[in-house]
Amino acid sequence: MTSAAPKMSPPPRPVIRQLDEDTANRIAAGEVVERPASAVKELVENALDAGATRIDVAIEQGGRGLIRVTDDGCGMAEGDLPLALARHATSKIDGSDLLAITSFGFRGEALPSLGAVGRLTITSRTGDGAGAMIAVTGGRAAPVRPAAANCGTVVELRDLFFATPARLKFLRSDRAETQAVAETLRRLAMAQPWVAFTLTSDGREILRADAEQGELFGALTARLTRLMGPDFTENAIPIDAERDGLSLTGLAALPTYTRGAAVAQHVFVNGRPVRDKLLTGALRAGYMDVLSAGRHPAAVLFLECDPQMVDVNVHPAKAEVRFRDPQAARGLVVSALRHALAGTGQRADSTLGQATLAAFRPEPQAARPLPAWQARTPSGAAIRAGLDLQAPDPGFAEAPSARFDAVGPDPVADQAPLGAARAQIHENYIIAQTAEGMVIVDQHAAHERLVYERLKAQAARDAIPAQALLIPEIVELDPAHAERILGLAPDLARLGLVIEPFGPGAVALREVPAMLARLDGAALIRDILDDLQDQGRSDRLQARIDAVLSSMACHGSVRSGRRMTPEEMNALLRDMERTPRSGQCNHGRPTWVRLDLADIERLFGRRD
Numbered sequence: 001m002t003s004a005a006p007k008m009s010p011p012p013r014p015v016i017r018q019l020d021e022d023t024a025n026r027i028a029a030g031e032v033v034e035r036p037a038s039a040v041k042e043l044v045e046n047a048l049d050a051g052a053t054r055i056d057v058a059i060e061q062g063g064r065g066l067i068r069v070t071d072d073g074c075g076m077a078e079g080d081l082p083l084a085l086a087r088h089a090t091s092k093i094d095g096s097d098l099l100a101i102t103s104f105g106f107r108g109e110a111l112p113s114l115g116a117v118g119r120l121t122i123t124s125r126t127g128d129g130a131g132a133m134i135a136v137t138g139g140r141a142a143p144v145r146p147a148a149a150n151c152g153t154v155v156e157l158r159d160l161f162f163a164t165p166a167r168l169k170f171l172r173s174d175r176a177e178t179q180a181v182a183e184t185l186r187r188l189a190m191a192q193p194w195v196a197f198t199l200t201s202d203g204r205e206i207l208r209a210d211a212e213q214g215e216l217f218g219a220l221t222a223r224l225t226r227l228m229g230p231d232f233t234e235n236a237i238p239i240d241a242e243r244d245g246l247s248l249t250g251l252a253a254l255p256t257y258t259r260g261a262a263v264a265q266h267v268f269v270n271g272r273p274v275r276d277k278l279l280t281g282a283l284r285a286g287y288m289d290v291l292s293a294g295r296h297p298a299a300v301l302f303l304e305c306d307p308q309m310v311d312v313n314v315h316p317a318k319a320e321v322r323f324r325d326p327q328a329a330r331g332l333v334v335s336a337l338r339h340a341l342a343g344t345g346q347r348a349d350s351t352l353g354q355a356t357l358a359a360f361r362p363e364p365q366a367a368r369p370l371p372a373w374q375a376r377t378p379s380g381a382a383i384r385a386g387l388d389l390q391a392p393d394p395g396f397a398e399a400p401s402a403r404f405d406a407v408g409p410d411p412v413a414d415q416a417p418l419g420a421a422r423a424q425i426h427e428n429y430i431i432a433q434t435a436e437g438m439v440i441v442d443q444h445a446a447h448e449r450l451v452y453e454r455l456k457a458q459a460a461r462d463a464i465p466a467q468a469l470l471i472p473e474i475v476e477l478d479p480a481h482a483e484r485i486l487g488l489a490p491d492l493a494r495l496g497l498v499i500e501p502f503g504p505g506a507v508a509l510r511e512v513p514a515m516l517a518r519l520d521g522a523a524l525i526r527d528i529l530d531d532l533q534d535q536g537r538s539d540r541l542q543a544r545i546d547a548v549l550s551s552m553a554c555h556g557s558v559r560s561g562r563r564m565t566p567e568e569m570n571a572l573l574r575d576m577e578r579t580p581r582s583g584q585c586n587h588g589r590p591t592w593v594r595l596d597l598a599d600i601e602r603l604f605g606r607r608d
Contacts, residue, residue, distance in 0.1 A: 032113045035171060036063025036160060037180035039114055043155050044188050045104035046111075047071035050153065053211065054196040057185060061202070062177030064160050064168065072152040076124040078132035081144050084122065085136055087112045104272060104318075111155075115139060117167070118160045124153040138163040182207055186227050187266055187273040190300055193223035216249070224251060224300055228264065231257070232298055234350045237343075239301060241336035244328045246305045248336050253298035254344055255290040256352060256583060256590045264298035269310060269321050271302070276321055277534065279303070282330040285539055286337025289546050290581055292588030299337075303329065342580030352593045356440070360603055417577055418592065421569035428560040430569045437597040443569075444560045445585035446576055452553035452586045453579050456546065464496035464545060466511040473509040474502055475522045481529050482507055488528070488538075495541050499525070513541075515548045550586040 033039050040057060047055045050073025060066040076084060087109060114120050115136035125131035131149030135142045161167040171177060178201050189197045189209045199207035209226050212219035217238055225233045236251035253264075267279045279301075287297045311322040323329045418441070419434035430441040477485070482505050489499055496513030509521040524541065531538030558564070564572070576582040576591070585591055601607045 032109050033117060033160075035180060036067060036177050037184040039063065039067055039157060039160065040069070040181050041184050041188070042110035042114070043067070043069040043157075044185065046155075047073055047153070048188070048192060048195065049103045050074050052152065052195065056198045056200070057181070058200040059178065059181055059202075062171070062174035063181055064171060064174075064177065065158065067157040067160065068154065070152070070154045072150070075126040075129070075149075075152050076122075077126055077129050078144055078146075081122060081124065081132055081134040082141065085112050085115055085120075085134065085141055112139075114157055114160075115141070117163050119158040119162065121156045121158075122153065123147050123149045123156075125149040125151055127151050178206070190220075190223060190227060190266055191268050191271045191273065191302065193219040220300075221251065228298075228300070231351055232264070236298075237340050239299075239336050239340055241332060241339070243332050243335075244325070245309060246303060246329060246332050248301060248303050248332050250299065250301040252286075252301070252337055252340060254583070255287060255297070255341060255581070255588060257298060258291060258295035258588075259298055260295065262296045265296065266300045268300075268302045269312075270304055270307065272312065272318065272321075274321050275319050278323070278326050278330055279333060281534075282333035283337070285330075285334045287341070288539060288543065289550070289586065290341060290584050290588055295588060301333065303333070305329075344581070344583055352590055353595055353599065356593050356595060357599055357603060416573070418573040421566055421573060424564055424569060427563055430564070430572070432569075432573060434594070437595050437600060439592055439594050441573065441576075441592040442585070442590075443558050443562075443564065443572065445589060446572060446582065446591040447557040448550075448553050448585050449582050449591060450572075450575055450579050451557045452550055453581065455549040455553055459545070459549065463494060465514040466493075466496040466498060467514040468511050469509065472502075473521050474506055475499075475509060475525050476506050477525075477529070479505040484532060485525055485529055488532075492541065495545060497521075497524075497541055513545060516544060519544075553586060 032042065036059065040059070040063065044055055044057065047069060050071060052071035052073035054072050056070045058066070058068040058070075111120070111122070116139040119135070119137045121133060121135045123131065123133040131147045132144050133147035133149075134144045161171075172180075181201075182199055185197060185199050185207060189195070189207075193212040196211040197207065197209045198205060209223060212222045214222075221233050224236075232253060233251065235257040236253045239248055239250045239252050241248045262280070265280060265283060267274055267276065267283070269276070269279075283297060283299060283301070291297060309324045311324075312318055314320045314322050415435055417434070418439050419432035421430055421432050423431040424443075425431065428443055430443055432439040432441065482501070485507060486499065486501055492499060496511065496516075497509070498511035499507045499509050502508040507525070509525070512519045512521055524544075527540050528538040531540055558572075583591055598607065
């Protein structure tokens, strides 16, 4: 027996209401001002748009108590102050072309959003006008009144989020918020080396970047040395490339100078710091097969293009961009990085040499008895006195694993970047003498890279051999995904992966690369689709092929423990000088380190 459905009254019809201006501003503030660092970003960008050459930022309590940004820009006239606090009022654009954006700000939302959630005061003066001030609290503005001011603008924001206390619960500790503010200002300062920046937190100066002088690369290098440390700039190579109306400049670190996380990667588009999956993915691809597992490259890259080629009006925070031709942007970043890194085989990472010297220095420790064989060794004083003492046999259990060959002078090799081989120790490390010092080479790691590069060149020259499957593998996909992967069929075929359509929403996998005979084709295709969805491109198949070539190179290279003749060692050094990326093995480890003669002499106390 079924019971009748209970009678229910219909829900009340919702009523459409026009939100008041205060509520609209608080909603907009939730998108524009996420935390104190967001407020600092908006205010500093306004100062840069005003042509400031000096910007001073002061915060208290991580920014929640006070944010003050002082600049020496063009300033605002008294009559412009009320309009500056109105939503969608801006001096940056006239609204005729939203793609022709040449300024940081253009939406006219930052100041009214800040005034809606905090206590905002703006004091400004133009070069030929009188100073004026306006205050707004929780979205309610007071009348403009005269004020003493220097040319420029001072924006002071107190009690951030007092009007929306729920937002305060999502803020982190004062220390964490201060670090976020410092990182935001640091990123903005990277793109503006000719502008001076300071950051003061609770009365203590924590960041200072004076205005730099000179041309672009000189000023940029000096600014990055100050902001990222000298180790980065000493171990970075300049990037300067142009293609299809796009230009890329900046500095990229050597593959042996890496970080444990992607914290030293900074990308700018038309001077605007962005966090774009396409560009960060291109940065990773540019360093593909030269980094150790779990390590991340360090780079500061500036992509410049016509404003019509990129849309920055994607999100109110303006941290995301959309390119008209995303693959052109990605291709430029990848090719420029790979080309620059290919020429770094004879560029040594200074931190490696410093670490090597540090390993040579004895650690401070309490005096301990000398080993018996060392106690029988003639003292330095006796040698200096000219005494003819014969040291007894030290009594090694086995002969030291070092071999020195009498190698005649070779002026050409001595002047080569990696010098002339002088010895082989432990049957794995080559000691070479250079004009400025010495080089230590890991013979197996170096030869492994040489063989790997030859195999890659051969694979690129000749098509990757494919192996036909006895029974084609049918991969069921979403129709849209099937169409997308089939669009890559010609590119995949060049890598030995042959796919064909197999009805709606399916593809047939007919051939796989011969070197990947045990490949799970269905899983690979789905992984490639995931890459396409996330980055717009996939290098997954190429990476797997490179991994096989790397393994082949490892087994086909000079093994550790093999004794090499002087001629073989010098031939290896000359081959390294001719081979791209020879400074790192296939696994990203360094293949050689350089020790300058001056550093060696300091190690032995020969110079201060």
